[in-house]
Amino acid sequence: MERILDLIYEAAGQQDLWPAVLTAIADLTGSEGGVLFGQSVTAEQVYFDFNGRLNQQCSQVYQERHMQNAWSEAMEDKPIGQVVLSDEVVPLRELKKSVFYDEVLRPQGIGHNAMIALAAKDDFRVAFNICRSTRRGEFDAAGRKHIEMLAPHLRRSVTLGFRLTGYHALRRAAFDVIDQLADGVVVMGPRAHVVFANQASCSLEAEGTLKLKPSMATWSAPHSRRLANLVRSTLAGGAGGTMSVPAVDGTRLLTIVVVGLRSEEVAMLRGAFIRNAACAAFVIDPSQRGTASSQQLTDAYGLTRAEARVAVAASSGGTTSEAAVMLGLSANTVKTHLRRVFAKTDTRGQAELAALLATIGVVRSPGEVS
Numbered sequence: 001m002e003r004i005l006d007l008i009y010e011a012a013g014q015q016d017l018w019p020a021v022l023t024a025i026a027d028l029t030g031s032e033g034g035v036l037f038g039q040s041v042t043a044e045q046v047y048f049d050f051n052g053r054l055n056q057q058c059s060q061v062y063q064e065r066h067m068q069n070a071w072s073e074a075m076e077d078k079p080i081g082q083v084v085l086s087d088e089v090v091p092l093r094e095l096k097k098s099v100f101y102d103e104v105l106r107p108q109g110i111g112h113n114a115m116i117a118l119a120a121k122d123d124f125r126v127a128f129n130i131c132r133s134t135r136r137g138e139f140d141a142a143g144r145k146h147i148e149m150l151a152p153h154l155r156r157s158v159t160l161g162f163r164l165t166g167y168h169a170l171r172r173a174a175f176d177v178i179d180q181l182a183d184g185v186v187v188m189g190p191r192a193h194v195v196f197a198n199q200a201s202c203s204l205e206a207e208g209t210l211k212l213k214p215s216m217a218t219w220s221a222p223h224s225r226r227l228a229n230l231v232r233s234t235l236a237g238g239a240g241g242t243m244s245v246p247a248v249d250g251t252r253l254l255t256i257v258v259v260g261l262r263s264e265e266v267a268m269l270r271g272a273f274i275r276n277a278a279c280a281a282f283v284i285d286p287s288q289r290g291t292a293s294s295q296q297l298t299d300a301y302g303l304t305r306a307e308a309r310v311a312v313a314a315s316s317g318g319t320t321s322e323a324a325v326m327l328g329l330s331a332n333t334v335k336t337h338l339r340r341v342f343a344k345t346d347t348r349g350q351a352e353l354a355a356l357l358a359t360i361g362v363v364r365s366p367g368e369v370s
Contacts, residue, residue, distance in 0.1 A: 111132070187280050218245045265279070
């Protein structure tokens, strides 16, 4: 179990480890294999797919013809993080009547599944599945307990993986890349003192949003206390986590992700003359990042082309009137589109919308104007 937990958290920053994670969990539970994927059923698109020992040809058939199936339909109303055993929602005798079973499951001898929705946003969903054969039968109580124990760790790793854009560069000590990141990167020692901060972090310090000496803090005392607790927990061996903090001028909402550093990363940093590294914080500033394209927003959130254009314009930090001038629309038309955008993306204003759209375009080109 300890080895699997290590793999799960390593996969947050090294996604090619996910097949090993899935295979290890399958071995732990006496299963054939597993899959972790992010998909939009409405857009009929799988955005990423990590396969642990399942038949790749059958996975391709799934993506082409069976994204909507008895198992996916049963998971639509299930809470994030809940372990759902397929036999509890779709009896095997009913599943065997489906073309999905004939074309995807039967060729692999699979008849049972442990499913978890790890993340969801409107129609986009990150799904985790561990599949057992009809020969081995349903999951027993021990198998279910194992997966329930791992579920919160899987969720944390997936969430961190979406946000740790600078993790690869940090673990390689590639500081030329780190200083080009739009995200702030702060490395801290075992007593939470700052031992390294990249240019983006220093810029946030210069504007007054962050404090980097001697320890990392924010301009807001309540947020600083929460950050200190998060860092303290991570240094004590916790899984790390995320928090949000408003900029000092109130124009935007920043996200801070704190993670522990493993021994090999500490050694790499020591070789780059950064001593006593123990954990790192990544500060995601939506005003410094690129935004999603209109087509990506249309695919992911079901926005119309006009709504997507308004979403991209509004997320740049300007006023509604400025967005209207930029797009050649009336201010009332922009407001109408924005109301629909907020509803479809489940955001409550332009700051949250900007933070949502800031998950793409992390690395700026040298000399690029923000």
